[in-house]
Amino acid sequence: MVKALDMLENEAEFDVVIVGAGMVGASTALGVSDLGLSVLLIDSFAFQSTMPDYTPSYDARSTAISWGSRDILNQLNVWADVSDHASPISHVHVSEKGRFGVTRMSADELKREALGYVVPNQWLGQCLLKKIEEQQIPLCAPAKVTSIHSVDGRQLICLEAKDASTARSKNISARLIIIADGTCSSTAGLLGIENDVEQYGQHALIANITTELPNDGVAYERFTSGGPLALLPLTERSSALVWTHDSESIQTFLDMSDDVFCQALQDAFGERLGRITRCGARNSYPLRLVRAKEQYRPGILLLGNAAHSLHPVAGQGFNLALRGVSTFLETLKKVELIQGDIGEISILKGLSDERAKDQATTILFSDQVVKVFGHSSLLVGLARDMGLIALNNFPMLKSVFASQAMGLAGKKARF
Ligand SMILES: Cc1cc2nc3c(=O)[nH]c(=O)nc-3n(C[C@H](O)[C@H](O)[C@H](O)COP(=O)(O)OP(=O)(O)OC[C@H]3O[C@@H](n4cnc5c(N)ncnc54)[C@H](O)[C@@H]3O)c2cc1C
Structure with a gap:
């Protein structure tokens, strides 16, 4: 349900406000709404409807979705729709031009229906946004957050929408703000949250x-x-x-x-x-590899590319982000059961600590693939060959590699 700023009540109160209705923000909104909480999505893109052909997140790319992500999308009740245009990956073949090392991995040998799936981003967007509409989650667009202040444990947000001639604004409030507006988030920037940026050139x-x-x-x-x-x-x-x-x-x-x-x-x-x-x-x-220097503050949580943006070579960015979304939703559910406060700093710190290992491993994995395979020395080339051959021939090594690539490593969150 796309709402212009005018249609939003002034001083409206929400449990959770999510800035950014891309793949991560929209997925998070569905999970929050499933828990019976009120949620508002905000996006700076001028969505004409919830079935757009093209947005900055739902563009001409396709995303390799891991087996673990399929499970999360299933819990969000969108996999049944997404699967209509999801192509199963039955084998992965890794090689290097002009060298002899090769690794092959198949769904059969890992006893899975597929190693993962490839989904066009536009289709993923249409499925997520169709569910947003069905669940009557308001999407306020185009709009931007211009300020955030914390008062008595609530976050006061000023929203602004600009067109060619006028700028209009509204104040709303939330128990928690999720910042999911992408790499080098400008909303996090409003709070003075900086990023570590490594350019790959x-x-x-x-x-x-x-x-x-x-x-x-x-x-x-x-x-x-x-x-x-x-x-x-x-x-x-x-x-x-x-x-x-x-x-x-x-x-x-x-x-x-x-x-x-x-x-x-x-x-x-x-x-x-x-x-x-x-x-x-x-x-x-x-x-570039971009990591926010802070992923939470009282009443604030960064998710998806706003928190960490990876090199796409290993196809891990969205998969890592979805694991973050599912751990957040699991925590939110537990906190709601004991009528706790999801914006409380100790809870957000616990959540961040829980995610730290997966984030570090996945970021290292993607970063090293780029650096090791970008190296032209003979010795490193030989080591790559040996690595690919070892990976191909040692089942234990292969299964560790596969479980990382398939998003199955670590504890599974249930929400
Ligand atoms: C070429 C390429 C291929 C990739 N392939 C894969 C893959 O195969 N597998 C995989 O797991 N990952 C892949 N990724 C990574 C994946 O695309 C990202 O992890 C994912 O897009 C992150 O989604 P997001 O919602 O966090 O951010 P985004 O997709 O950037 O969405 C951000 C949203 O916020 C909105 N926004 C921006 N600024 C504001 C603002 N100030 N206020 C309000 N809203 C705002 C935008 O309009 C957008 O809707 C790939 C990335 C690239 C570049």
């Missing part, structure tokens, strides 16, 4: 491509001298490409004609899927 180029041979549900991860390349299965003969390039050369790849681009991709990827026959629109995203 790279951009990810994304496009959907069509191949001569069917992909048979295989997700390819290939490391090339230009940068890592992932091809994720979408339909029988189409795959979602995420190809990392140095920031200096990205424009060249964006400007190429389709034919020249397909040939460049073919050279980097090889013949495993036969000829690359077509490529769709190409877009690019700057890559």
Whole structure:
């Protein structure tokens, strides 16, 4: 239910206000509402309806969703819809151009129906926002938070909506504000929360491509001298490409004609899927590792990219964020049962401590994949070969790696 600012009551009170209706904010809102609490979503994007074709979060990308994330989306009652356009990953194939090390992993050997799923972001958005509408969760857009003050344990929020000629504002309040407005959150910035930023000097180029041979549900991860390349299965003969390039050369790849681009991709990827026959629109995203220096304050919690934004090469950002959402919802449920205060600092600290290990491991995993496979020395190359071979041949090692990649490591939250 998209509401303009005017339609919101002044001084309205909510249990939870979520800033950012992207993949993380919308998922969190569904879980909070399921617990019977009042929730308001705010987004700066001008949503015309809750079924938009394109928003900053629900754009032309596709997301590799781990087995663990499927379970969380199922608990949020959206998986049944999402699964209509979710392509199962039956195998993962990791290789490096010009080297001999290869790792293969299959759902069968891990006794799973799939290793994970690939879902177009636009579809994920439509499913999440359809549920937001069904659950009558108000979405106030376009609007931004301009100030937050804490008074007697409640957060007082000033909201503003601007159009070409006028700026209107409203005051609302909440027991807890969730900040989920993406990388280098401007809402967290209002509170003076800073970020640690590490630039990779790279951009990810994304496009959907069509191949001569069917992909048979295989997700390819290939490391090339230009940068890592992932091809994720979408339909029988189409795959979602995420190809990392140095920031200096990205424009060249964006400007190429389709034919020249397909040939460049073919050279980097090889013949495993036969000829690359077509490529769709190409877009690019700057890559950096961004971590908020604080993830909570009394009455405030940062989730998703606002808290941590990762390199997409290992497909872990949203999966990590969803695990954070599920732990938050589990905590919220427990606190509600004892009629506690979810905004209390000790509870938010406990939640943050619980998430710290998974965050550190996943961030390290994604960061090291970029650095190790970005290294051109002969010795490091040899070590990579040995690593891929070891991973392929030692079942214990493989199962540890798989459980991390499939989002199954650690305790599962129930909410
Ligand atoms: C190329 C690429 C490929 C990726 N592939 C994968 C993958 O395969 N698997 C995976 O797990 N992850 C992947 N990721 C990461 C994943 O996209 C992110 O983890 C996810 O988008 C984070 O969602 P979010 O809701 O936190 O932030 P966002 O998606 O950035 O959403 C933020 C929302 O906040 C709104 N907003 C912004 N500013 C304001 C403001 N001031 N006030 C109110 N609202 C505001 C925006 O309009 C938007 O709706 C990939 C990322 C990239 C770049």
